[in-house]
Structures are given as structure tokens and as C-alpha cells.
Amino acid sequence: MKRDFLRLGDFSSDEHRALFHRARELKAKRRLGEAVRTLEGRSLLLLFEKASTRTRISFEAAIGQLGGNAITLPTADSQIARGETLEDTARVASRYVDAIMFRTHGDDRLRAFARAATVPVINGLSDGGHPVQVLADLFTMAEKLGEVEGKTVAFVGDCASNMALSFCEAAPIFGFDLRLAAPKGYRPPTAALGRARVTSDPEEAVAGADVVITDVFVSMGQEKEAASRMKALAGYQVNEQLLGKAHGNAIVLHCLPAHRGEEITAGVIDGPHSAIFDEAENRLHVQKALLEHLILRR
Numbered sequence: 001m002k003r004d005f006l007r008l009g010d011f012s013s014d015e016h017r018a019l020f021h022r023a024r025e026l027k028a029k030r031r032l033g034e035a036v037r038t039l040e041g042r043s044l045l046l047l048f049e050k051a052s053t054r055t056r057i058s059f060e061a062a063i064g065q066l067g068g069n070a071i072t073l074p075t076a077d078s079q080i081a082r083g084e085t086l087e088d089t090a091r092v093a094s095r096y097v098d099a100i101m102f103r104t105h106g107d108d109r110l111r112a113f114a115r116a117a118t119v120p121v122i123n124g125l126s127d128g129g130h131p132v133q134v135l136a137d138l139f140t141m142a143e144k145l146g147e148v149e150g151k152t153v154a155f156v157g158d159c160a161s162n163m164a165l166s167f168c169e170a171a172p173i174f175g176f177d178l179r180l181a182a183p184k185g186y187r188p189p190t191a192a193l194g195r196a197r198v199t200s201d202p203e204e205a206v207a208g209a210d211v212v213i214t215d216v217f218v219s220m221g222q223e224k225e226a227a228s229r230m231k232a233l234a235g236y237q238v239n240e241q242l243l244g245k246a247h248g249n250a251i252v253l254h255c256l257p258a259h260r261g262e263e264i265t266a267g268v269i270d271g272p273h274s275a276i277f278d279e280a281e282n283r284l285h286v287q288k289a290l291l292e293h294l295i296l297r298r
Contacts, residue, residue, distance in 0.1 A: 006111065008166060020138075044101065055103060090114075097119060107126045130162045132283065151177070155167055155180050156182075159186055161215050172194050178195065209245075209247060255279070
């Protein structure tokens with residue numbers, strides 16, 4: 001039976017540990033220049049309803065470096081734009097490829113597509129979460145800090161974002177403490193909070209934290225709200241002063257793209273605590289392990 005990866009909870013804790021173990025192996029082999037061809041002859045469809053840089057490049061590189069090939073299709077260039085249903089697209093594409101990554105808007109669209117597909121479907125970002133990115137973030141945390149369990153993570157800014165929602169889901173699975181700093185109106189629904197604690201004070205959230213995370217204040221599709229969002233979130237910038245409240249060995253993560261001078265300063269992005277570009281690289285390695293797991297059913 002095919003497996004999908006639509007949310008972090010689709011995999012058990014043991015499966016996540018195995019993914020990270022394999023990602024470390026694949027990263028080491030890449031550094032040594034060793035070829036890995038486990039997905040020779042396999043194809044991956046990348047279906048985009050939203051723009052992408054890192055997701056597109058990292059998935060194309062991942063399948064290619066494992067010996068397979070990627071087919072990238074923006075929905076605007078497909079028959080979906082002319083009225084073909086998601087379900088019919090999923091059924092047909094499943095006859096051609098071995099897995100599908102779908103970046104979309106509503107999670108209802110993602111679930112409908114996955115139900116119709118007969119090959120594994122990966123959530124490449126939806127309104128309700130960004131699980132492949134958060135996997136890379138957690139892998140980076142483990143690399144830099146030794147382990148994830150027991151660590152304190154502070155997410156500052158728009159905590160109703162898909163990134164924050166995926167971190168809320170991740171906290172009980174991976175065993176870390178999550179603090180959210182956001183004004184009212186920019187917080188997850190109560191049902192999604194899980195074990196996360198919420199405050200309006202970013203300094204309270206960041207105090208002693210091992211990891212400090214932020215994301216853009218204005219996400220794709222929110223451009224009309226830009227002025228009101230920037231005003232509401234102005235006090236939630238991750239800057240050098242705020243980072244000074246964190247643990248001395250804390251790392252900073254941002255899924256990118258970053259708007260320097262808005263949600264985070266250039267000094268923090270380029271500073272000694274930043275693991276942001278390692279985090280971006282780790283998308284490649286974690287997604288290689290994910291593709292192997294889903295396609296080869298390991």
C-alpha cells in the first residue's frame with residue numbers, strides 16, 4: 001500500500017529517526033563525492049500551485065542525485081487551469097511517475113489529490129503546514145545541538161503560519177518544548193497548539209531558548225494585508241538584542257526567503273548563531289531520504 005507524507009504525524013517517531021539516520025548517510029556520501037543511484041529509472045512529478053525556489057531546486061536535485069528524474073509542472077501550465085479536476089490529474093499522473101510532490105493552497109485540495117493518487121504524495125507546502133521544511137529544520141537542530149528531544153524552541157512572529165503550525169505538530173512527536181511569541185490574531189487555533197505555550201512577549205519566549213525561529217511577516221497570497229501585518233508584527237523582529245536573551249549556544253533558523261530588516265536582521269542571518277544556510281542545504285538530504293522511504297517502501 002502506498003504511503004503519503006502530508007503531515008509530520010503520517011510517520012512514527014521511529015520512522016522519523018530512521019529518516020534522519022539515512023539523511024546523515026546521504027549527506028556524508030555527497031560530501032565524499034560518492035554516487036548513490038537507489039532511484040535509478042524512477043520519476044517524480046513536482047506540481048506547483050505556488051511559486052518556489054528551494055522546494056523546486058531541492059526536490060529536482062534530490063531525485064536527480066539518486067539516479068531518477070523530475071518533471072516540474074506549474075498548474076497554470078496544465079489542464080487544471082482549463083478545468084480538469086485535481087482527482088483526474090492525480091489518477092493520470094500516477095500512471096506516469098513513482099511519486100508526486102504537490103505545493104498547493106488549501107489542505108482540502110492536498111487531501112483530495114492524495115486520495116485519488118495511487119503513488120505517494122508529498123506535501124510541498126500547504127496552508128496548514130510545511131512538513132518537509134520542518135523535517136529539515138529538526139534535522140539541522142539535531143546536527144547542531146546533538147539532539148532535538150528536551151530542547152527549547154522559540155518561534156517568533158506570525159505563529160498562525162504554516163511553519164508555526166507544523167512546529168506545533170512536531171513538538172509532541174520529537175519531544176521538544178515550544179514557545180510561540182505573537183500578537184493576538186497571529187496565533188494558531190487552540191486545537192492546533194498541542195503542548196506549545198503562547199505569549200505576547202518575544203523576550204519571554206526567547207529567554208534561554210536553544211533555537212530561535214522566525215518566518216516572513218507577509219506570506220504568499222497575503223500581499224493585500226501587508227501594511228496591517230507589518231504594523232501588528234513590528235515588535236517581533238529577530239534581531240541581535242532579542243537573540244541576546246537566548247541560550248549562549250542557540251541557533252537561529254529561517255525557512256527562507258528572508259526579508260532582511262523586517263522579520264530578521266541581516267546581522268542575525270549572517271551572524272555566528274545562524275544555521276539558516278545549513279538548514280536550506282539540509283532540505284536536499286532529508287528529501288532524498290524521504291523519497292527513498294516512500295518510493296522504495298523501506
